[in-house]
Amino acid sequence: MQKSILITGASSGMGLADTILFAQNNYQVFATYRNSKDEDKLKKIKNVYPVKMDVTNGDDIKQAFQKISNIVGDNGLYAIINNAGIMYTAPFEYADEERARQMIEVNLMAPFKITQTFIPLLKKYNASNTIKARVINIASWAGYIGQPFIPFYNASKAGLIGLSESMYYDLGLLDIHVVLASPGVTRTSMLAKATEDGDDNLKALPKEGQVFYKPFLDHRKAMGESSGNSKLLPTADILAKKLYKIVESKKPKHKYNLAMDAAFMDKIMTKVIPLSWRFAMNKSVYKLNIKNSAKAFSQKASIQSGDKKSFAVSNA
Numbered sequence: 526m527q528k529s530i531l532i533t534g535a536s537s538g539m540g541l542a543d544t545i546l547f548a549q550n551n552y553q554v555f556a557t558y559r560n561s562k563d564e565d566k567l568k569k570i571k572n573v574y575p576v577k578m579d580v581t582n583g584d585d586i587k588q589a590f591q592k593i594s595n596i597v598g599d600n601g602l603y604a605i606i607n608n609a610g611i612m613y614t615a616p617f618e619y620a621d622e623e624r625a626r627q628m629i630e631v632n633l634m635a636p637f638k639i640t641q642t643f644i645p646l647l648k649k650y651n652a653s654n655t656i657k658a659r660v661i662n663i664a665s666w667a668g669y670i671g672q673p674f675i676p677f678y679n680a681s682k683a684g685l686i687g688l689s690e691s692m693y694y695d696l697g698l699l700d701i702h703v704v705l706a707s708p709g710v711t712r713t714s715m716l717a718k719a720t721e722d723g724d725d726n727l728k729a730l731p732k733e734g735q736v737f738y739k740p741f742l743d744h745r746k747a748m749g750e751s752s753g754n755s756k757l758l759p760t761a762d763i764l765a766k767k768l769y770k771i772v773e774s775k776k777p778k779h780k781y782n783l784a785m786d787a788a789f790m791d792k793i794m795t796k797v798i799p800l801s802w803r804f805a806m807n808k809s810v811y812k813l814n815i816k817n818s819a820k821a822f823s824q825k826a827s828i829q830s831g832d833k834k835s836f837a838v839s840n841a
Contacts, residue, residue, distance in 0.1 A: 527551060527552070527553050528552055528553065528603040528604070529552065529553040529554075529555065529593075529596075529597050529600065529601070529602050529603055529604075529650075530547055530552050530553070530554055530555070530602070530603055530604040530605070530606065530772070531555045531557070531576075531593065531602060531604070531605045531606070531639075532544050532547070532554060532556050532557065532605075532606045532608055533557045533578070533580055533605075533606065533607055533608050533609040533635070533639065534557065534580070534608045534609030534610060535554075535556030535557055535558060535567065535608070536556075536558040536559070536560070536563035536566070536567065537563075538711075538761055539608055539663070539708065539711065539761045539764060539765065539768075540556070540606075540608040540609065541761070542760075542761035542762050542764070542765040543606060543608065543761075543765045543768055543769075544556045544567070544570065544573060545570060545765075546762075546765045546766065546769055547572075547769065547772075548570050548571060548572040548573050549572075550769065551572065552572060552603075553572055553574065553596075553597075554570075554572055554573045554574065555574050555576050555589075555593050555596075556570075556573050556574065556575055556576065557575075557576045557577070557578040557580070557589065557609070558575055558577060558578070559577070559578070559579050561577070563575075564577070574593075574596065576589045576592060576593065577589075580609045580631060580635035580638075580639060581627070581630040581631055581634070583638065586638055586639055586642050587642065590642050590643060590646075593643075593646065594645075594646060597646060597649075599649055599653070600649070600650065600653075601646045601647065601648070601649030601650030601651070601653075601658070602643060602646035602647055602649070602650055602658065603650050603654075603658055603659070604658060604659050604660070604661065604772050605639065605640060605643060605647070605659075605660045605661070606661045606663065606768070606772075607635065607636035607639060607640065607660065607661065607662045607663060609631060609635060610631060610632050610663065610665075611627070611628055611631045611632065612628075612675065612678055613625065613627075613628050613675070613677055613678060613726075614674050614675055614678075614726055614742075614745070615674065615726040616674055616730075616734070616738045616741075616742075617674075617676050618734070619730050619731075619734050619738075620677065624677075625676075625677040628677045628678060628681050629677065629680070629681050629684070631681075632678070632681035632682060632684075632685060633681045633684040633685050633688065636662050636685060636688065637688060640660050640692065640696075644696075644699070644701070647660070647699070647701050648699060648701075651699070651700050651701070657700045657701060657702060658700075658701050658702070659701065659702035659703070659772065659777060660692065660701060660702070660703050660704065661704045661705075661706055661768065661771065661772065662685055662688070662689045662692075662703070662704070662705055662706070663706055663707075663708065664682050664685050664686050664689070664705050664706065664707045665678075665682040665707055665708070665709075665787075666707050666709060666782075666786060666787040666789075666790035666791065667679050667682045668681075668682030668683040668684075668685060668686045668707070669683075669686070669707075669790045669791050669794065669795050670790055670794055670795060670803065670807075672811070673741070673745075673807070673811050673813060674741070674742065685705075686705060689703055689704075689705040689779075690705070690779070693779050702776070702777050703779065704771060704777050704778070704779060704780070704781065705779060705780045705781070706768060706771065706781045706783055707780075707781070707782050707784075707787040707791070708759075708764050708783045708784060708787065709758075709759070709782070709783060709785070709786040709787035709788075710758055710784070710786055711758060711759055711760070711761060711764060711784070724742075724746065727739060727742050740812070741811065741812065741813065744811065744812045745811065748810075748811075758784075759783070759784050764783050764784070767783050768783070
């Protein structure tokens with residue numbers, strides 16, 4: 526029997542890589558997308574059924590359930606990969622509440638709502654198979670530790686880690702495996718989007734905010750661009766192969782770190798390194814030192830006071 530899988534956020538990055546790999550291995554892949562332009566791309570892949578879905582829209586999720594239910598029938602659904610995710614970069618002082626709530630909706634609430642809606646199809650699969658259905662939530666090591674300027678990405682991924690453990694117990698009663706997979710920093714379009722997002726959000730700040738935070742966000746941007754070009758980082762294709770092995774496992778573990786940086790953050794940074802050392806390391810890596818802060822604060826104060834001459838001198 527051909528196994529069916531639902532993959533959210535399937536139009537790019539890891540989601541697209543997962544979609545292609547599972548389809549190549551004869552899975553019936555239900556691949557979600559939001560923009561109509563992505564439908565044709567997904568249609569061209571054998572064994573892929575594009576499903577239009579905004580993961581934050583309850584009606585979209587219900588319609589997707591009906592469409593998929595009609596196709597799989599009593600065979601049910603073998604697996605769900607809750608992959609859809611977004612990034613929002615902004616200093617906490619100026620973080621936009623609407624953008625923050627959107628991130629929580631996509632990264633945390635959508636895996637809850639989608640999984641809950643599709644439980645009947647997972648149970649149908651279990652009814653006639655000895656190897657049981659499974660749900661894979663794609664987390665991030667950003668859920669293990671906090672970082673500057675992405676407070677709600679950290680919060681949403683930390684929430685997903687907690688949600689996944691609770692799901693592990695509750696859905697375990699239904700013989701449904703729940704897996705938490707953390708890919709680490711990956712060479713995908715999301716990395717570039719995060720850099721662009723940071724630039725756009727910096728420009729949207731009031732003048733004094735731009736002056737104060739520009740050195741820090743510019744450094745973060747440089748770090749992102751450097752990482753994006755690093756051959757040490759895994760590609761989406763490499764991570765898709767690891768994820769495929771997890772989905773194929775008869776009895777998967779609850780948690781997998783798919784890359785070395787994710788394992789380091791989970792096993793070393795949070796369990797071995799003292800919190801004070803972690804704070805010091807992060808301040809050093811992101812250049813949040815007193816000298817930079819004092820200079821930025823001086824520039825910000827000059828803007829606020831309207832002393833243009835002082836501002837010019839501080840920038841000399």
